[in-house]
Amino acid sequence: MMIDRLKETPSQTAGPYVHIGTAPQSIGRPPLAGQPGPRVEAEGERIVIEGTVFDGAGAPLRDAMLEIWQADNSGRVGANGLFARCLADFDTGRYRFETVRPGPHREGQPAHVALLIFARGINLHLHTRIHFPEDRERVVADPDLRRLEPEARETLIATQEAPGHYRFDIHLQGANETVFFDI
Amino acid sequence: MTRADFYRRDRSQHPVPLSPGYKSTVLRAPLRPLHSVEQSALERSGPALGNTALGPLDHDLIRNAAQGGDALGERIYVFGQVLDENARPVPNALIEIWQANAAGRYAHVKDGYLAPLDPNFSGCGRCVSDGEGRYLFRTIKPGPYPWPNNGSDWRPAHIHLSIFGEAFAQRLVTQLYFEGDPLIPLCPIVNTIPDPAAIDRLVARLDMRNQEPFDCLAYRFDIVLRGRRQTHFETRPEGA
Numbered sequence: 001m002m003i004d005r006l007k008e009t010p011s012q013t014a015g016p017y018v019h020i021g022t023a024p025q026s027i028g029r030p031p032l033a034g035q036p037g038p039r040v041e042a043e044g045e046r047i048v049i050e051g052t053v054f055d056g057a058g059a060p061l062r063d064a065m066l067e068i069w070q071a072d073n074s075g076r077v078g079a080n081g082l083f084a085r086c087l088a089d090f091d092t093g094r095y096r097f098e099t100v101r102p103g104p105h106r107e108g109q110p111a112h113v114a115l116l117i118f119a120r121g122i123n124l125h126l127h128t129r130i131h132f133p134e135d136r137e138r139v140v141a142d143p144d145l146r147r148l149e150p151e152a153r154e155t156l157i158a159t160q161e162a163p164g165h166y167r168f169d170i171h172l173q174g175a176n177e178t179v180f181f182d183i
Numbered sequence: 184m185t186r187a188d189f190y191r192r193d194r195s196q197h198p199v200p201l202s203p204g205y206k207s208t209v210l211r212a213p214l215r216p217l218h219s220v221e222q223s224a225l226e227r228s229g230p231a232l233g234n235t236a237l238g239p240l241d242h243d244l245i246r247n248a249a250q251g252g253d254a255l256g257e258r259i260y261v262f263g264q265v266l267d268e269n270a271r272p273v274p275n276a277l278i279e280i281w282q283a284n285a286a287g288r289y290a291h292v293k294d295g296y297l298a299p300l301d302p303n304f305s306g307c308g309r310c311v312s313d314g315e316g317r318y319l320f321r322t323i324k325p326g327p328y329p330w331p332n333n334g335s336d337w338r339p340a341h342i343h344l345s346i347f348g349e350a351f352a353q354r355l356v357t358q359l360y361f362e363g364d365p366l367i368p369l370c371p372i373v374n375t376i377p378d379p380a381a382i383d384r385l386v387a388r389l390d391m392r393n394q395e396p397f398d399c400l401a402y403r404f405d406i407v408l409r410g411r412r413q414t415h416f417e418t419r420p421e422g423a
């Protein structure tokens with residue numbers, strides 16, 4: 001039976017003052033109880049993912065909000081999934097998540113972290129995936145990612161800077177424009 | 184059990200990413216097409232932030248930052264229902280809001296607008312939808328404010344909202360406007376949305392029946408998140 005579907009509420013930009021509602025501690029106010037921050041507390045191998053979001057002129061976004069959602073260390077999602085939120089640094093634009101390495105995904109996909117980006121000038125949040133360089137072969141073979149040009153696919157793989165320490169920069173435009181997904 | 188996929192996002196109902204009338208989009212909108220992929224178990228699930236233990240005044244912006252007095256301004260309720268595209272209520276949705284004060288000034292280190300701060304108002308609130316998807320905030324109506332875009336553009340009065348439904352695919356950040364505001368059609372951010380009917384769905388409606396007499400006006404704003412595809416399995420009558 002066909003029913004009339006409702007239409008999704010349209011998105012609007014998070015704007016430059018997103019901190020007030022989502023991370024008041026980042027503007028010197030008391031934090032709200034239970035509000036997610038940039039550190040995940042869970043069992044597993046501790047890892048750091050950090051980076052910068054760059055605009056089309058190569059300038060860092062200093063007002064972005066980023067959110068991650070990932071499997072736990074045994075690959076479980078749903079109620080076991082792990083979430084964190086980070087506001088870019090006002091001075092440098094750097095973001096930094098402290099989390100645990102996600103376990104292997106069940107669907108034959110390389111382990112990844114889903115990443116959302118919200119900011120002034122971004123009218124509808126952007127959705128991308130962070131993969132790990134140790135999984136490069138599986139990323140290349142992934143049915144969803146195989147269709148990408150190799151250079152584009154490379155934008156979805158973090159760089160290891162030290163053991164357990166990854167860098168994942170996001171380029172909104174330009175030759176290295178990050179691949180964003182229509183999920 | 185793997186839960187059903189969500190309907191594809193209908194991007195005709197959303198703003199155009201590159202909208203030169205809103206200048207910040209020019210260097211921040213990706214220029215390449217989005218890459219379509221299957222939704223994974225990650226996108227079909229999400230953090231259960233609706234289980235967060237909220238403070239008793241988190242939804243009451245008139246009092247939740249008070250230093251001995253109520254926030255100044257036009258006292259309002261903002262309330263409504265969170266639904267999905269299948270018109271099913273979404274219970275346990277976390278709604279976080281932020282807004283300017285009655286004079287149009289944000290309590291934010293980066294806001295330099297000359298209008299005064301209100302020591303009794305922080306502009307930060309949150310609540311969780313109940314079993315029928317209903318939510319309620321008490322706040323003051325925010326003032327319009329100027330911003331440097333095309334010279335001095337003015338934002339209509341608005342409240343920013345961030346919503347978590349049951350899945351990451353439903354994540355939504357938006358803004359609500361107020362019925363009758365003459366600044367709505369002049370706003371470059373509003374006008375990033377090409378469909379006038381979609382803009383209309385961001386306008387909260389004055390609802391006199393739900394006012395608090397001699398206290399608060401009421402504005403109704405329903406929120407629709409993406410819905411899951413209906414499978415034959417789900418709709419098959421029991422025993423069939």
Ligand SMILES: [Fe+3]
Pocket residue numbers: 015017338341343
């Ligand atoms: Fe605003």
